Amino acid sequence: MNRLPILLTLAILTACASPRPAPPAEVQPTVEPLPPEIKPLTQEQEEEIGQ
Template sequence: MKLLAALLALAILSACAARAPVPQAPVAAPPAAVQPEPLPAGVKPLTVEQDEQISQG
């Protein structure tokens, strides 16, 4: 019984080793982060609270 299991394991391993390798698909780079334009001189950025109020509508 152990001999049969060993032969089966060897057959499976040899079948896996004999198959052609699968080529890897190229991975696309993630899109570059969008950088906001700099604010004009004298203009302050929104506070977190102001930004949340605007986004809530």
């Protein structure tokens, strides 16, 4: 009997079931405040964009 298909299936299922580690903190992007000349959208502008 050829065991290759069984081993491949087991390897794929094991890889899919294993939890992935969280990325390190230094890789995550930092949120910088907006410059004063850029104003956030008002509620009305957000509703217009959403339509």
